[in-house]
Amino acid sequence: MSAWIERTAAEQAAALASGEVTSVELVQAHLDQIAATNGDLNAFLHVDASGALEQAAASDARRAAGEPLHELDGVPIAIKDVLATEGLPTTAGSKILEGWIPPYDGTVTARIKAAGLPILGKTNMDEFAMGSSNENSAYGAVRNPWNLDRIPGGSGGGSAAAVAAFQAPLAIGSDTGGSIRQPGAMTGTVGVKPTYGSVSRYGVIALANSLDQLGPCTRTVLDAALLQELIGGHDPMDSTSVPNPVEGLVAAAREGAAGDLSGLRVGVVKELQGDAWSADVVERFDESVSVLKDLGADVVEVSLPSFVHAMAAYYLILPAECSSNLAKFDAMRYGLRVTPEGSPSAEDVMRVSRDAGFGDEVKRRIIIGTYALSSGYYDAYYGQAQKIRTLIIDDFKRAFESVDVLVSPTAPSTAWPIGEKADDPLAMYLQDLATIPANLAGVPGISIPSGVSSADGLPTGIQFLAPVLEDARLYRVGAALEAALLDKWGGPIGPSSYTSKEA
């Protein structure tokens, strides 16, 4: 019998239902793992041991009383520090919000609480979700459980590392340009960016409102489906929320796991291949594609020509929106306040506090965004970027006329050494080449492990994309591939130093 923490969320839920284990025991096991490993990993910024144990005890009491329970009631979860949690610090990885405790719950937080999942704590992230390596956190980099000298991906490196290292079976991430999927690929875990608007953003500290989406970070496709169904659905507090819930995700994952993909049309994206993709990543990708064929899928190559402009458009739209979003951090109402000497004006306090509270990457994007929105430049930059966005949406529509899902490697390489790209923002931005188009178009995407690199022994990821609201397709194909690969590997891949020795 493996340790409880190595069980999937679905397995933990089943064990709770059968009375094999209590929620308090599960939470304690995860808290123990966090205590043992977080010093190395830095995946959690804040651990709420007493709160989680209290919620676990309440869950056990509900179960004992025979109350109707959500399927995941009692299964612990971690939340990226970008989502407001009443009474728990929420910093978005920034010094400017150090010590801020929200007086309210984001909608997803509220849904998690209502379903009875004990919240273990808040996970580390690149400051305001800006980064692909987690090195931009004001509270120190997260380390990859597969190799502590490597980055775990970003911006959701904390959630991905926590799940990979069995600190939590489930975590919430946020994906603006790949911040759930790319860390999934870097840590050998599953990450899903749902259809834009299908999971409420209320309570998410916005990076780029038109791109941000919360989603699940898990170790299996089924767990991701369970979590997305829990957190999704219309929210009147989020005006961009779609009216109807995206349904059938768990059913699709179960159906997919049976392993039959006959009739499924899969398009390999022509523009997400080539020299930018390292050979070991491509090797595992090709292997997965042939598995898909073995499962009955029709695989063809499709071209989405405007993808080549996606990066440029993204790095105008995102900074423009974030330059405005981050204006509220002005030391007037909450957060860090630095008061300069003498008799400073309110503007002086704002300026000095923002200078002290924001990191370099945040300042870089505020400056770019402020410039892009400036009078006289708006049409040339923000306006043009929005046109590219329309072209990308059109490309997706055209592609989905001939295929059901698109597929590419999630990221061009495996996890790189900490520090390697820290001074080269462009090289860092290019890591999101494959993940950004989905955010620009609002379509859903999933990353699942495609294996381990033959070059460095680190995990690689494969990404599927589906049309808007067709998230179920991702779960079907993802679960089918996952099952076939597990079969091939003889069990899940994972960072060996973090698995239990009793297996």
Added chain:
Amino acid sequence: MADTLIDFDEVVATYDPALGLEVHVELNTNTKMFCGCPTTFGGEPNTQVCPTCLGLPGAMPVVNAKAVEAAIRIGLALNCDIAEWCRFARKNYFYPDMPKNFQTSQYDEPICFEGYLDVDVEGETFRVEIERAHMEEDTGKSTHIGGATGRIQGADHSLVDYNRAGIPLIEIVTKPILGAGEKAPLVARAYVAQLRDLIVALGVSDARMDQGSIRADVNLSLSPKGSGVLGTRTETKNVNSLRSVERAVRFEMSRHAAVLDAGGSILQETRHFHEADGTTSSGRPKSDAEDYRYFPEPDLVPVAPSREWVEELRGTLPENPTAKRARLQEEWGFSDLEMRDTVGAGALSLVEETVAAGASPQSARKWWLSDLARRANDAGVELAEVGVTPEQVAGVQRLVDAKTINDKLARQVFDGLIAGEGTPEEIVAARGLAVVSDDGALSAAVDKAIETNPDVADKIRDGKVAAAGALIGAVMKEMRGQADAGRVRELILEKLA
């Protein structure tokens, strides 16, 4: 501050004024523009706030449908086109009373555009063209402590109340108003007055200029007469009464002319209006290049009112003000001059409500345009804010009609009403104001007056009835005003017949 001024007549002989008015109307929706917080005025500071209107990290806006409805109704009443599709935009600038450091407003896609309002100025109709009416949220309210002026300069600290942050506003912007000439101050005033009446009739705002629920910014420029070239403008902010609108235009015209006559040029800037002396002073420079980095609000979806809804709302509009004035004039039997004075005094709806409460049109007009207008003027407030309601005016007139009091005593009843002493009846009782209708007491006073004024009495006996006034005056004095002058006259004539 010694602004040289040019006499107004000289200004209009030399220059053509161009006016532009931006009026902010605070809507009376129950909740704020983008959240569910209440909008009631006067709450304890920072008690009507939530994560959204405080701009807390993660909070999101949701559009108040009632505010959109009000915006559309205002637009329709101003003969505007209603956009089939429009968006909110962020207006980015830093200020401590703006929780997000951007104001959610509308930029190049206003919900209402291309309309007009016909305003009456001394019997002439001016068509004021409306460029746009758009939706936005109000800011918080700063109070600067420790400075001499109450402004931020020199203050040692400031307090911010966010109760007002997020209250829905409709900003109504005119096109440049040209050709008003010497009537420019009156046109500005009449436009704001009629706009306010329209807002009142629509029922979408408290429309209290004194509480800031209607605020006007007055843009003005001068150009050499006949040149047709618009001059540099100034924007006098937050002018908060009809009278001030007129005075601000007049002052700025005289000031601009003085600067231009001296060979100077007008600095494009905002200006503050001073109620006390009717002057303006320099605010902050304002260039057209001021960069608010507008972009569409990504947290909101576009507003796309269906044509069916717009037509449904058109059906809820109150009577067109011009048609309504014509109808009321007919119903009330007012002369053109009486009607013009009534409109000019901002008394139209007050008279209408007073008539509705039972008074005759002439009596309603008499009270509002004489005694009450004088009180409002003395207090420097709008007529509607003088402290007496149309129902109370009708109540006072009822007492006059019943000969319980006379006009002179009625003025004392108004004193009591303004002092909050109760209903007209209660005030008459408490102040002992009822006229003496006891003929015994009156008769004695008349006898005494005849006795002490034998010369006058003789004249009346000789048929010079007009001389009775002197005796009536003596009787009224004796009775300390509490007598029915008509009855006194009758008694005098009876006794001296």
